[in-house]
Amino acid sequence: MKRNAMVILTLILALSTLLAACGSKKNNDTSSPSASTSPSASASASAPASEPASPSKEVEPFTVSLRHIQIGEPQKFRKAILDEVVKKTEAEVPGLKFELDGVEDAVNRFTKLPAEMAAGNQPKIFDLFGGNADALKYAKAGRLLDLTPILDELQLKDKFLNVFGQFTLDGKIYGLPIGGNMEGVFYNTEIFQQNGLNPPTTWDDLIKAADTLKGKGITPFAQASQAGWVPNMLVDTLLGRHVAAGFPNGLTDGTLKWNSPEIVAAYTLYQDFVKKGYFTKGELGKTYDDMLNEFGAGKAAMMFDGSWRSSAFKADGVAKAINGKVAFIALPAIPNAAGEQTSINANYGNGYGFSSDLNENELAAVKAFIKNLYNDEMQLRGLTEDGVLPSMKLSDEAMGKVTDPLVKQVLDTMKAAGSSFVHFDSVVQKAVNAETENQLQKLIANKATPQEVGDAIQKVQDTENAKK
Template identity: 30%
Template sequence: MSTAHHRRLRKPFIGAALIGVGMLVLAACSGGGGGGGGATSEPTKFEFLKNAENTTTEPILQALATGACKAENTALPLEVSSIPQADLDAKVALLASQDGLPPMFSAGGNPAEGAKLNKAGYLLDFDKALTDLGVRDKVSEGAVSTIKKLYGGSFDMLPYQYNIEGIFYNKKIFADNGWAVPATWDDLLALAAKAKAAGLTAFSASGEQGWPLTRLVSGYLFRTLGPDALREVADGKAKLTDPDYVAAAKQIADLGAKGYFGSNVASLDYDAATNEFLTGKAAMIYMGSWLLGNINSDTDAIGADNVGFFPFPAVSGGKGSIDQYPANVGLPATFGASTYSPKVADWLKCITTNYGNEALKQGQITGFVADDTSISLPAISTTIKQTIDSSKDSVLWFEALFNAKASSISSTNAALLVTGQMSPEDFMKSVQDALDAG
């Protein structure tokens, strides 16, 4: 998944069925997850197995191979191979069962499968490895927090892609109307009413995709119940049908009932919703930093200088913090524990040190620290970069910990929720039922 420009792929991919969990627990690699290596011989190439749909990581690695990491590439040549995303989970599982994982490979589509690989000892412990290499501080703590939340509590993936989410707004519309950036939910509601009264769509959103609406549900949950609100559901300690959870769905349903999403939210796809905001017809849009690809393009009618960003606002009396940004790491990559040799370690150190800057040159903001001050960025990109660099904690998104069925039902029914065709109670029950069914 691309950091700068995602479209319909905001939920975790669900790849082909794994060959069997049992294969993942056969004779875990001798290096384990401890970051200490265990390879019996030095690999002859620095192979990177990735999903074919990811077109953003390879150009940066190739640039490093001929630039900052030229010496590492000479010692251990980079070789990139690709397979379709749908086949990746099964391929990784098969290679793991044969003790044939390459030095670096893309994670499977389902975070739970990545956690199984780590538990079985196949993945490198980056906390230890990067600390040993003296470059642990070159990875954003916010990105590490997101990885740990997604992949079983360990820093066992690298954030080649990293996106934070929040509300982008039209600075000119705000300035022309004398509107201040809202800091609280009540402020946001008051602002939405003013936007509608001014003949604007308050929030552009794609009901066809659904997830842009459910992101608002989870945003409200995280601000009211705290960052573990959906982890509690995943762990069976709470249910989406509990009153506090239904209340969050009702808040977003009320936005729809008041017309703040416009009259055609159910039929808007991702591109149409984005266009509505970037042509000045909507005051705000909830989205992730992948939207920078659209904002900074020549097709942005309102211009990048007229786009601002603020976090999901605080809810009075809530347990969450406005500094906890919803975030994801796209489809990250990891290193195999059994192939972690001295030359692979050299590659890891060089990548960690230089990836953030090289990505920034190519218009991408990642979870690696980018400290080259000579790189010029549009103001909105600088805002996002500074937010990522300073972020220490993160939360996930509504469907992040859901199974495939619950994730699909959530997105499908979101438009029904905001158009009044499904009650908040029924919406949350439909998703919870799918979770209960497993």
């Protein structure tokens, strides 16, 4: 009886095993009609749980060099924006690591980048000025990446303002302006009020203020001329106000001369300011940061500078001591000057360029960098946090978020301008620009007359123009 039971049990187990084997084969045989036509069978066959996990593809790390000029305390807001873009881009592009190289503005523009471009070993991403002397020169040499198809791919081109003039060659775009700026007069409203002075919105009020303040031992204008480009900002506006037409492009085509009467008159006016003691004593030994520090400490009542400086006067800015005590205006109309007196120096000449020598990974990094930097959020942050005028179209809603009264004054001043002109250093050749700085420093040191300054610059201009 026991033996019969064991036999029966053994038969049952064998039958169960056979049935299970048949069922398993049927469910796994995808060539059978039922497996190929049954939706449930197909879903079961393609379900991730029924397939072995495939090993993840290892990402090869790579680096992309990024040259920027956001160094020092005054540039901290702009640097913070760049750091955020870098971090976001690295997170999006597998294996990417940026190598940041912070270089002082003039060193990058006039020393490092030109040498790198000549050798063909420029960074992959770099700070770039527009115009014939920089972006267009490098584009002609084949060193810059044509951004036109990338802007089309990212659907960004139509989102920019009309800002590509200094970066366009033969219809192709070779650089992206990060923002715009204008140059004008910052003045300390508290000092003006304490001394019973009107805001310097007319030439008479400006000269009266300068004479009154100098008589009281207060420097009228903070100035720093160790680097020639700093005093050249004011000179550039004086030139634009004195020349009736053709400035600055006429300088390179020969229709306008540096030693013409109107340009010599502009240098003469600057020399008058020097002789009257309107500028910082010992300005030739002062740096750009020294100029801001003097104005920020209340030792000077006015400062001619770019609108980008507005961020320095924020509550957490480098010149926070005068937060809420600074106003901004365009240089007042100059009596008897031949140029348009509501015209301002304003342009979108500074931004980023990209090397034409990129591999597939580097190109992906560049596209992500552009996408993350050139958008509404970053443009608005650049305006509100750093005083950089947007190069892209921002909605009324976005512009309504601008609450800083100083930034609003900059925007209103630019809107009220009758016309604008670009700084001559974006048009003339580098040798000419260098000579303007050299000659201006001689003028300040009383080692050259305005006419001698104009003659010397024109001599270099003629030489450079002849090279065409």
